[in-house]
Structures are given as C-alpha cells and as structure tokens.
Amino acid sequence: MTDGRDGGGVSVDEILAALADPTRRRLLDLLAAHGEATATTLAEGLPVSRQAVVKHLAVLDTAGLVTGGRVGREVRYAVRPAALDATARWMAALATDWDRRLDKIKRLAEAAEREERNDDRTPEGNA
Amino acid sequence: MTDGRDGGGVSVDEILAALADPTRRRLLDLLAAHGEATATTLAEGLPVSRQAVVKHLAVLDTAGLVTGGRVGREVRYAVRPAALDATARWMAALATDWDRRLDKIKRLAEAAEREERNDDRTPEGNA
DNA sequence: CCGCTGTGCAACTCTAGGGTTGCACTCGAA
DNA sequence: TTCGAGTGCAACCCTAGAGTTGCACAGCGG
Numbered sequence: 039m040t041d042g043r044d045g046g047g048v049s050v051d052e053i054l055a056a057l058a059d060p061t062r063r064r065l066l067d068l069l070a071a072h073g074e075a076t077a078t079t080l081a082e083g084l085p086v087s088r089q090a091v092v093k094h095l096a097v098l099d100t101a102g103l104v105t106g107g108r109v110g111r112e113v114r115y116a117v118r119p120a121a122l123d124a125t126a127r128w129m130a131a132l133a134t135d136w137d138r139r140l141d142k143i144k145r146l147a148e149a150a151e152r153e154e155r156n157d158d159r160t161p162e163g164n165a
Numbered sequence: 166m167t168d169g170r171d172g173g174g175v176s177v178d179e180i181l182a183a184l185a186d187p188t189r190r191r192l193l194d195l196l197a198a199h200g201e202a203t204a205t206t207l208a209e210g211l212p213v214s215r216q217a218v219v220k221h222l223a224v225l226d227t228a229g230l231v232t233g234g235r236v237g238r239e240v241r242y243a244v245r246p247a248a249l250d251a252t253a254r255w256m257a258a259l260a261t262d263w264d265r266r267l268d269k270i271k272r273l274a275e276a277a278e279r280e281e282r283n284d285d286r287t288p289e290g291n292a
Numbered sequence: 293c294c295g296c297t298g299t300g301c302a303a304c305t306c307t308a309g310g311g312t313t314g315c316a317c318t319c320g321a322a
Numbered sequence: 323t324t325c326g327a328g329t330g331c332a333a334c335c336c337t338a339g340a341g342t343t344g345c346a347c348a349g350c351g352g
Contacts, residue, residue, distance in 0.1 A: 051187060051190075054181065054184050054185045055185050057181050057185075058181045058182050058184075058185035059309095059310080060178060061310080061311095070262065070263050070266050071266070073266065073267065073270030074270070076328075076329090077328085077329080078327085078328060078329085086310085086311065086312090087311070087312060087313085088328090088329090089311075089312070089313085089330095089331095090310065090311050090312075092329080092330080093309090093310075093311085094310085097309095110319075110320070110328095111318065111319040111320065111327080111328060111329075112319095112327090112328060112329080113328085113329070116267070117263050117266075117267065119260045119261075119263040119264045119267065122256060122259060122260040122263065123256075123257065123260035123261075125256060126253050126254075126256035126257035126259075126260055127253075127257070129249060129250075129252060129253035129256065130250065130253035130254070130257070132249060132253075133246045133249040133250035133253055134246075134250075135197065136197050136244050136246040136249065137246045139197050139198070139200065139244075140200065140243070140244065140246065142200075143200030143201070186339095186340080188340080188341095203298075203299090204298090204299080205297090205298060205299085213340085213341065213342090214341070214342060214343085215298090215299090216300095216301095216341075216342070216343085217340065217341050217342075219299080219300080220339090220340075220341085221340085224339095237349070237350075238297080238298060238299075238348065238349045238350065239297090239298060239299080239349095240298090240299075
C-alpha cells in the first residue's frame with residue numbers, strides 16, 4: 039500500500055509527478071475536451087510553445103495518462119482514464135488505511151490512559 | 166471538475182504538489198504508522214535532516230494532509246485523511262468524466278463515418 | 293539556576309525540470 | 323518535384339524547491 043503500480047506497470051510516483059504540474063493538468067483537460075489532438079493544436083490553446091507541450095505529453099505518456107498515435111504525418115494524442123482511475127483507487131485505499139490506523143491509535147491511547155489510572159490506584163507493591 | 170477544492174478550502178493543486186514528492190509520501194507513511202510523531206523523530210527514520218522534514222511537514226500542513234499540535238516543547242504531527250480522501254474522490258470523478266467523453270467522441274466519430282459513406286453514395290447533385 | 297534537548301529562523305547551495313529557440317527531417321498535397 | 327505544414331532533436335536559460343548548515347530561542351529535568 040506504500041508504493042503501488044497499476045496493471046500497466048506504471049508507478050503511482052510517475053502519475054502523481056505528472057499530475058502535479060498545472061500545465062499538464064490543463065493539457066489533460068484540453069485533451070479530454072477534444073477527444074483527440076496534436077501537440078501543435080494543443081499548444082495553440084496554451085500559453086506555452088509546442089515544444090513544451092511535446093515534453094509534457096511525453097511525461098503524460100510515460101505516466102500512462104495519454105496515448106500517442108501516428109496518423110499520417112501528425113501524432114494524435116488521446117486521454118487514457120485507466121491510469122487515473124487506478125491512482126484514484128490507490129488514494130482512496132490509502133485514505134481508508136489512514137483512517138483505520140488513526141482509529142486504532144486512538145483506541146490504544148484511551149486504553150493506555152485507563153491503564154495509567156489503574157496504576158495510580160494500585161502502587162508498585164502489588165503482586 | 167477542472168480545479169476543485171475540498172471543504173477546507175485546500176486546492177487539489179496543493180495536495181497533488183505535496184503528494185508528488187517521494188520524501189513527503191515517505192513522511193506520510195511514517196506518520197500513518199506511528200500515529201503521531203515530531204519532526205525530530207521522523208527525521209531519524211529518513212535520510213534527510215530535521216530541517217528538511219520540518220519544511221516538508223509545513224507543505225503537508227498547508228495541503229491539509231497533516232496537522233501539527235504542540236505538546237510541551239515539542240510539536241506532534243498526525244496524518245489527516247480527509248484531504249486525501251477528497252482528492253481521491255476528485256480523481257475518480259475526473260476519470261469517470263474522461264470515460265464519458267471518450268465514449269461520446271467515439272460515438273460521434275462512428276456517426277460521422279456513416280455520414281461520410283452516405284455522401285459517397287449520394288454525390289452533391291442531390292436535392 | 294544550569295544544562296540539555298527540541299524548535300524556529302535564515303542564508304546558502306545545487307539540481308531537476310519547465311520553457312524557449314533554432315534547425316534538420318518527413319510526409320502529403322499541388 | 324517542390325513547397326509547406328508538422329514533427330523530432332539538441333542546446334540552452336532560469337527559477338522553484340529539496341536539502342544543508344549554523345545559530346538563537348524556549349522549556350523541561352536535574
């Protein structure tokens with residue numbers, strides 16, 4: 039539960055790193071909206087150069103968040119929900135795990151507190 | 166659905182950025198395991214200095230992923246599942262959204278294809 | 293009161309990576 | 323075959339931020 043890789047062998051690390059960049063998220067938005075687009079087209083809708091977009095797409099591709107397909111002389115990219123979905127599940131599971139742990143710790147703390155009160159009432163001289 | 170802030174007013178951007186760093190995730194792991202710990206304690210279990218840990222904890226705190234509480238002269242930190250959970254839901258919703266979009270696009274593409282075949286059979290001279 | 297431990301603050305280094313520009317290459321259309 | 327649009331590659335800035343060190347400050351225990 040600490041690391042985690044989805045079915046495609048893409049680490050959560052890569053996906054989170056990819057998602058951390060605002061431009062990249064914007065890119066994903068555009069792609070989700072258009073369904074399919076080239077780096078050149080996408081760059082027109084962003085305040086960055088085509089090359090920057092290409093780099094970002096490469097990162098997203100490595101993370102499994104998009105796929106690139108060649109059509110003639112252009113490269114069409116499309117969004118790929120699987121990786122995102124997998125990461126979402128991973129996070130949800132992690133959150134649940136934390137909840138369980140916190141609950142357990144809380145219980146232990148309360149138990150320890152009761153123990154201490156017991157010690158107060160029964161000093162060291164007992165059997 | 167593009168941005169998103171949880172109930173506490175913490176942007177998804179901050180949470181993703183916080184989660185993007187491996188050391189920070191490691192830190193969250195340790196915290197989830199111990200339930201509560203100080204920066205100094207946590208630093209002992211990591212290959213970085215206490216100061217580095219303090220900085221990371223500050224980031225995680227801003228992102229709403231941990232809380233700091235002062236006990237005597239030390240500061241105990243604890244994990245905070247709510248923000249993580251909210252982000253997980255956000256991601257899941259986004260993934261679903263992408264799925265819907267892809268589906269719709271696919272349908273449209275197929276419809277357009279049929280349209281085109283129609284045009285082939287009925288050249289412009291119709292009416 | 294004094295010393296020890298744990299925090300807080302500040303300045304500084306250094307690298308990853310986001311962004312750019314320039315140019316060479318390829319493929320499709322006229 | 324030639325022109326142009328689209329892509330790929332490489333070298334290059336520049337800043338954010340991860341990490342460090344040094345020191346001053348605060349609080350608990352003796």
